[in-house]
Each structure stands twice: as structure tokens, then as C-alpha cells.
Amino acid sequence: MEIHPKITPIYQTSVFKFEDLDGIAQYFDEPGSRYMYSRNGNPNSDELAEAVNRLEGGQGAIATGSGMAAILAAILAYCEAGDHVLCAADIYGGSAALLNQELNRLGISVSYVPFEKLYDLKLHLQPRTRLLLAETMSNPLLRVVDLRTLAEECHQHNVKLVIDNTFATPLLTRPIAYGADITLHSVTKYLAGHSDVTAGVVVAAEPETAARLRQIGMTLGLTLSPMESWLAVRGLKTLRLRVREHSANALAIAEMLDRHPVVQAVNYPGLPSHAEHQLAIAQGGTQFGGMLSFRLPDDEKQVNQFMRRTQRFPFAPSLAGVDSSLSHPLSTSHRALTLEQQQRLGITVGLVRLSVGIELKEELLIDLEQALGQA
Ligand SMILES: *Cc1c(COP(=O)(O)O)cnc(C)c1O
Numbered sequence: 001m002e003i004h005p006k007i008t009p010i011y012q013t014s015v016f017k018f019e020d021l022d023g024i025a026q027y028f029d030e031p032g033s034r035y036m037y038s039r040n041g042n043p044n045s046d047e048l049a050e051a052v053n054r055l056e057g058g059q060g061a062i063a064t065g066s067g068m069a070a071i072l073a074a075i076l077a078y079c080e081a082g083d084h085v086l087c088a089a090d091i092y093g094g095s096a097a098l099l100n101q102e103l104n105r106l107g108i109s110v111s112y113v114p115f116e117k118l119y120d121l122k123l124h125l126q127p128r129t130r131l132l133l134a135e136t137m138s139n140p141l142l143r144v145v146d147l148r149t150l151a152e153e154c155h156q157h158n159v160k161l162v163i164d165n166t167f168a169t170p171l172l173t174r175p176i177a178y179g180a181d182i183t184l185h186s187v188t189k190y191l192a193g194h195s196d197v198t199a200g201v202v203v204a205a206e207p208e209t210a211a212r213l214r215q216i217g218m219t220l221g222l223t224l225s226p227m228e229s230w231l232a233v234r235g236l237k238t239l240r241l242r243v244r245e246h247s248a249n250a251l252a253i254a255e256m257l258d259r260h261p262v263v264q265a266v267n268y269p270g271l272p273s274h275a276e277h278q279l280a281i282a283q284g285g286t287q288f289g290g291m292l293s294f295r296l297p298d299d300e301k302q303v304n305q306f307m308r309r310t311q312r313f314p315f316a317p318s319l320a321g322v323d324s325s326l327s328h329p330l331s332t333s334h335r336a337l338t339l340e341q342q343q344r345l346g347i348t349v350g351l352v353r354l355s356v357g358i359e360l361k362e363e364l365l366i367d368l369e370q371a372l373g374q375a
Contacts, residue, residue: 013226015036015037015038016036038225039221042223044230048187048224048229051233051236052185052203055171056174058176058210059207060204061210062210062217063187063199063229064199064222065198065199065222067164068098070201070222072220073217073220074184075108075131075162077213079103079130079131081107083130084128085108085132086110086113086124086133087112087134088115088118088145089112089113090138090139090143091112096112099133111126118132119146119153121157125157125159129159130159130160135165136164136165136168137167137168140267143275144269144280151180152179161175162180162182162183165185166189167189171287172285172288181204184202184203193235193238193321195321195322196231199229244287247290250288250292250354253292253354253356256365257294257368260372262296263295266294266295268292269288269289291319292353292354293351295346295351297350298350299349306352307326309370309371310367311367312324313325313367313368313371317332318355322357322358324354324356324357325357330347330351
């Protein structure tokens, strides 16, 4: 009986069989012709990597066990002991922890560049600066980076540009098209999209970089399991539909919050009042994603009251699932920053971040209005 599944089955196997010595010779002589060991390659993780590679317009990709593993692989693709990394000051807390706590003690040093200084790196460069890490849209203030200008500035100084594209997704922005050397994702977020998978992916603009990433993934064991890959591939099939709904809902909510008397400020690239609104349009088109943050008065009681009253935005410190959630940067993602860093970024008690899901827009609006109205 021949079996022709429409969907790639889950190859839940750690190893593959060879009929004889010719079989193993073929594995080594013709790369990509067959599989040997799932840490080195598996049909499900390859399907995920290839799908994201296509969306991002890359020249090769690897799937990783988490977004953090993706960031590690990207940095190691370019850096060794003695090298120096530049990092946007507005960066995911885990990325800063990786650089400060782990890579630093392995001899890879880091300097943080304030958002306003990103396009003039001269003062921050060192003789062995190899790369700059930044996010297309920053967390939690949703600042938008001008990728083309940043890529030009980096390349002028022989520095590689690594972009964490998790918040934007390739449906809004494809960093490689603007000159990024690597773009990467926490697949845990929009790409898988259902808050049920932890995964990552790294996409390279050059085939040689992709080969290096594959080597790093294998040797360090950063690769993703078949089941998680399969779930992520399934999620990815609806990315286009989800991003459309996330974006439409988030825009409606941002506009409502913007008018609300209790709300002091709203950070959403889709609002004309956002500092990089025009850039967001130029780089992202007419959709702006599902992430936003807003400012309540800096009063813990008032923030707690809002959190307790909302029914549709549970406090869950992650993002980008089909179900809405909220987070509180000061007490979660940005907890480890110094008080001075927190103040400089405007991360105070009153700042609330929403991950807007794909539920019925009217229900989300009604829920937020009742939660705020009595705040
Ligand atoms: C969540 C996240 C990460 C880390 O990804 P994990 O899958 O949790 O390891 C990295 N960058 C950004 C922007 C994220 O939101």
C-alpha cells in the first residue's frame, strides 16, 4: 500500500536507518539528500525553516529550540572571544541577559546604543565590533527602526546587521530586503501563534551564513524537535489571516485608548501620532501588528484594578497568541533593568502592554472600556 499524506506527518524519530554503506556514503556525499540524526536535521524542522526562509526572502534558515537559541546562533555565526557586539538599548530582556550574563563571560562584550543614536555608530564602534542587534519594532514602546538606514550605517563600518523580527513578522516587514544580514524570530510568538509552542528560527541573507548556522545548530544542539516543528508549521499556515485580524483589532483598540480620558499615552505605530508612523507605513504597509502599550497614571492600585477588571486580557507575560493578553513591562520583561534605565525608557508602573488577539473586535473594546471606565 502506498501512503500519500496531504500534510507532512510528524517524523517523531531521533534517528534514520541506512540500508548499507552506500546509504551512509550518500548522506555524506550529497548534503540534503537524506536524514541521519534528528539533531542534525529532521523533515519537520526543515519544513519550518524553509517556510520561514521563503517568507523572509532568505538564502537558508534553521529552526531552533527557542527564540533565545535563535539569537545565540545568530551571534555565534559572526562572533568569537574578543569580539564586540552593539545592541539597541530597547531590546528584549532575554537578549540583554544572554549578552550580559553569558556571552560576556565567554569574551564577547556588548555596548548598548540608545534608539536615537542607532544611525550614527561612530562613537560606539570598537576595533572588533562584528554586529549590531536590533528589533524591527521594539518592546514595549513599539519604536520602529529604519532598517535601510541602519543597514547602510552598519555596512559602512563593516558591521553585520542582525534583526529580531518577532513583533513585525515577515508579513509587515522583511528585514533582508532592506539589507539585514540575518533576521530571526521567536517562533513562539506570531509565527506559531497559538501560545502552545516554544521555538525559534534564524534566516540568513547569504548561503555561507546559512551553512554556518546549520553547523552551530548541530554542534550546540540548538535544533527544534519534530513535534514542535510540526505545530509551528501548522500555525504558520494561518499567519496571513491572523496578522490581518491582530492588526485590525489593535488599531481599533489603539484609537479607542487614544481618546480615553484615563489613558495618558498610547504607543502603536498605526496611530498618526506615533513618531515613526510614516516609517512604519513605508516599511510595513497598511498593517501594524497586534502589539501596543499605553500609559495609565503611575499608581499601582489603579493598574491592579484595571488588570482585575478586564475579562479578555489575562495578565500573561508573553505575547502574540490568538487569544489576547496583557503584560506589565516593569514587573516582568524589564524588571532586571536598573531604575535609571527604566526611567529613561519610560517603563514605569503605569505602562501596560497589550497583545491584541483575533477575537471579535467589539467584545475586546467593550471589555477594555468597562475595565478602564472604573479605573
Ligand atoms: C519572546 C521573545 C524572544 C525570546 O524567544 P523565546 O521563544 O521565548 O526563547 C526574543 N525576542 C523577542 C522580541 C521576543 O518577544
